[in-house]
Amino acid sequence: MTVQVRIPTPLRKFTAGQEEVAVEGATVGEALMNLTESHPELKSKIFSDDGAVRRFVNIFANDEDIRFQEKLETPLSEGDLVSIVPAIAGGRS
Amino acid sequence: MSSSHPAWTERLEGVRPPRRHEGLLEVIGATPLVRLRSVTRDLADGVEVWVKMESMNPGGSVKDRPARQIIKDALDRGDLGNGKILLDATSGNTGIAYAMIGASLGIPVHLVMPENVSPQRKEIVEVYGAKIVYSDPMEGSDGAIRLARKLVEEDEEGLYYYADQYHNPSNPRAHQLTTAPEIWAQTGGRVTHFVASTGTSGTVMGTGRGLRERSSTVRIVGSQPADAFHGLEGLKHMPSSLKPGIYKEDELDEIRWIETEDGWDMAETLAKEEGIACGNSAGANVVAALEVARELTEGVVVTVICDHADRYFGE
Numbered sequence: 001m002t003v004q005v006r007i008p009t010p011l012r013k014f015t016a017g018q019e020e021v022a023v024e025g026a027t028v029g030e031a032l033m034n035l036t037e038s039h040p041e042l043k044s045k046i047f048s049d050d051g052a053v054r055r056f057v058n059i060f061a062n063d064e065d066i067r068f069q070e071k072l073e074t075p076l077s078e079g080d081l082v083s084i085v086p087a088i089a090g091g092r093s
Numbered sequence: 094m095s096s097s098h099p100a101w102t103e104r105l106e107g108v109r110p111p112r113r114h115e116g117l118l119e120v121i122g123a124t125p126l127v128r129l130r131s132v133t134r135d136l137a138d139g140v141e142v143w144v145k146m147e148s149m150n151p152g153g154s155v156k157d158r159p160a161r162q163i164i165k166d167a168l169d170r171g172d173l174g175n176g177k178i179l180l181d182a183t184s185g186n187t188g189i190a191y192a193m194i195g196a197s198l199g200i201p202v203h204l205v206m207p208e209n210v211s212p213q214r215k216e217i218v219e220v221y222g223a224k225i226v227y228s229d230p231m232e233g234s235d236g237a238i239r240l241a242r243k244l245v246e247e248d249e250e251g252l253y254y255y256a257d258q259y260h261n262p263s264n265p266r267a268h269q270l271t272t273a274p275e276i277w278a279q280t281g282g283r284v285t286h287f288v289a290s291t292g293t294s295g296t297v298m299g300t301g302r303g304l305r306e307r308s309s310t311v312r313i314v315g316s317q318p319a320d321a322f323h324g325l326e327g328l329k330h331m332p333s334s335l336k337p338g339i340y341k342e343d344e345l346d347e348i349r350w351i352e353t354e355d356g357w358d359m360a361e362t363l364a365k366e367e368g369i370a371c372g373n374s375a376g377a378n379v380v381a382a383l384e385v386a387r388e389l390t391e392g393v394v395v396t397v398i399c400d401h402a403d404r405y406f407g408e
Contacts, residue, residue, distance in 0.1 A: 008231050010321035010333060045322050056324020056353045087324040
């Protein structure tokens with residue numbers, strides 16, 4: 001199924017400026033893996049070397065932090081929105 | 094009781110006179126300078142690292158100093174007072190400082206913050222009676238700045254005084270007038286390096302200027318998140334950010350680039366090994382200060398503990 005991933009401003013340089021990227025995925029983990037396959041430069045920004053989400057990166061599925069859901073196993077439905085939000089953000093003018 | 098630990102100094106016994114103040118605003122500044130004793134173990138014998146405990150300001154952070162100076166200078170110019178509302182974009186500590194000082198002086202305060210700041214931050218600000226305006230969390234601190242500017246542009250009735258901590262010269266001036274002479278006195282003029290991370294850059298710019306007035310050899314080091322996408326609250330990756338007007342890169346002798354995880358880990362280490370529980374930006378400051386210190390055989394390196402860890406509990 002297709003879901004939308006919302007990209008924070010400082011990472012949009014790796015998505016050709018796109019605010020949202022459509023990817024396939026039945027879970028948050030799958031969606032993010034497909035995202036980083038199509039946009040490889042995002043991988044080290046979101047994931048640490050051991051494959052976990054970096055500590056300062058918050059992932060939301062439909063406005064709910066996945067840490068309080070089923071983490072990367074959080075299931076997604078067609079049209080769901082996944083957001084990547086740094087604990088805080090620097091931003092780009 | 095005796096101990097051979099270097100933190101257990103002979104000066105612990107005996108009474109030091111407690112300070113008395115005529116009002117809250119006098120409490121800001123004159124913070125202690127504390128020598129780091131454990132994370133400095135691998136340094137050369139002639140190298141000392143000291144931290145300025147800005148977390149001990151009444152509002153709990155280094156931002157009490159610029160907020161007080163910004164408000165004082167605005168009152169002196171007549172930009173504030175007569176019911177005008179102080180408006181600014183802030184990711185937290187400056188907002189808390191404005192709210193506290195505003196409450197003590199009867200000045201209304203409105204703050205623009207990204208919606209993803211911690212609930213605890215919102216509560217602290219609101220307890221002082223300040224009002225929060227939320228900006229888009231995806232746009233970070235720059236989104237808050239843009240929304241504050243829009244509110245000011247649309248303010249036809251002239252309700253607001255836009256404090257604009259990123260462009261207000263009172264911000265670095267606070268540190269030039271207070272932080273720098275304090276560090277100079279507290280080190281007995283021995284400070285060789287001052288290191289601080291940049292958010293608005295007020296701390297490093299102002300303290301740098303104040304120290305240079307007193308020493309021709311002191312080195313001023315700025316540090317920044319290594320990447321645009323980072324988790325060091327309050328700090329800015331300058332190459333990818335709206336550059337603060339008060340930031341003058343040519344006044345820095347060098348810049349250190351700090352990874353988010355290193356700053357976070359150092360904040361934890363400082364709590365566990367030094368007993369100094371601080372925020373992550375202070376962790377980043379100490380990472381940079383230790384990097385500088387490791388390259389020296391002799392020197393007195395000073396950095397800043399911006400705030401206390403408990404500000405971030407419950408996030």
